[in-house]
Amino acid sequence: MMKEVQLTRSFLKNPLSSLIILLVIVVFIELLSWNIAYEAKLKLINRAGGLWVYITALVRSLIIPEISTALIIAALLNLFHRLFKITQVKLNWTSLVRYELSFLPILLLAYPIFSPVTQTIRFLLEAYPDYTFTNYWINYLQISLWLSIYVRYLLPVCIIGYLLLNISLLFDFQKSGRASATSTATL
Structure with missing residues (x-):
């Protein structure tokens, strides 16, 4: 019986994993918002100029900038593993909870x-071709410093981070189980 999991972080190290998690969350939230506020979403599409314009705005203003968010979160989780030399987790509730909580900070x-990176990408995509430092500072960077924006981002950041x-x-765990079964079978 396995007593610990050796952490290789192969899923976490793969940038595509972060993108998949982000897209699943965005699609889930979009579907949920359509179920909750169908009429408001239709009005939003009409104001945007149609479904295609709405989708391209969603990709340009949300999905592409937030890709950097997901990639930076994954990189931070990997960095934390390396800095604190976290290479294994014991298979008991105390160790698992301690492992999970150690990533909360x-x-x-x-x-x-990640906010300056995400906001810079968002500015470059949304403000094209009218780039001004005043617009960048007031409508992108300065707003990202507000506590309410931090709090709004906190839940999605934790969801993305803990999912990853x-x-x-x-x-x-699956790899460790296979390795353990293989080594037991060869004995």
Whole structure:
């Protein structure tokens, strides 16, 4: 019986994993918002100028900028593993909870790290071709410093971070289980 999981973080190290998690969350939220506020969404599409314009605006203003968010969160989780030399997790509730909670500080601090990158990408995509420093500062960077924006981002950041962390842990658990079964079979 396995007593610990060796952490290879192969899922977490793969940038495509972050993108998949982000897209699943965006699609889920979009579907949920359509179920909750169908009429408001239709009005939004009409104001935008049609479904295609709405979708391109969603991709340009939300999905592409937030790709950097997901990639930076994954990089921070990997960095945390390396810095603190976290290479294994014991398979008991105390160790698993301690492992999970140890990443909360990095997820709480992730916003000031990724926000300037995300907001710069958003500015470059939304303001084209009328780039001005005043617009960039007031409508993108300065707003991202508000506590209300930090709080709004906190739940999605934790969801993305813990999904990445736990899916990676499950992949590593599965690999450790196969390695353990193989070594037991050869004895």
